[in-house]
Amino acid sequence: MAGFAGTIVRGLNAGVVALTESSLLGGLMGRGFAVITYTGRRSGKSFSTPVNYRRSGDGILIGVAMPDKKAWWRNFLDEGGAISIRFGGVDRTGHATARRDDRGRVTVKVRLDEPN
Template sequence: MVLSKRVARFNRVATNHVARPLSKRLAGLGTIVHQGRRSGKTYRTPVNVFRAANGYVVALTYGPDADWVKNVLAAGGCQIETRGQVVRTTQPRLVHDERRTSMPFGVRQILSVAGVTEFLFLDRVS
């Protein structure tokens, strides 16, 4: 049970405007900066993002069919604004993980309740 499109629309219109400024500084939050596949427009999407072995991992709470995920996959990467830094990433890849092993314990529990099993891994550009 991934979050519904109805919730996604509400978040895009309301919640994201509040979360966006906070997401650049707080642990566990970040902003994905990506280009539209067709429009070329720059978008900023607040997400839950965590450090991984070679870069970052994002929990796909709306599933892998979210437009921002498709944009990042098509572009071969994106920028992540997190903890006051801007990080370029590359080699995005979708990973299905029902055990949510890449997430911190508390986050793992919340994602379990929400039924989130899809993650986007991104390597940090050196």
């Protein structure tokens, strides 16, 4: 994402991350938001971004809003890949896989590793 729009999105993401980590609002924000960290398939760089999530059994489901305007979820296509997720003040690791349904919706399913 380039230019002015990219600057706005990065600023908004930084704001959401700060709110999820604040002592005042972190508990409230942590109920629906998490920060994921992953390594880009092509770049090999580490990225972090806030996402909206919901618990699903032993794992996490992340619905990707406007998936065609975002690229991060593509790192988890096919066999998927390693992911770190911070929610509720706790860091967890897992394996994420992304799937697009026949209506174009994208869901990233995270199978969490056993806590240490």
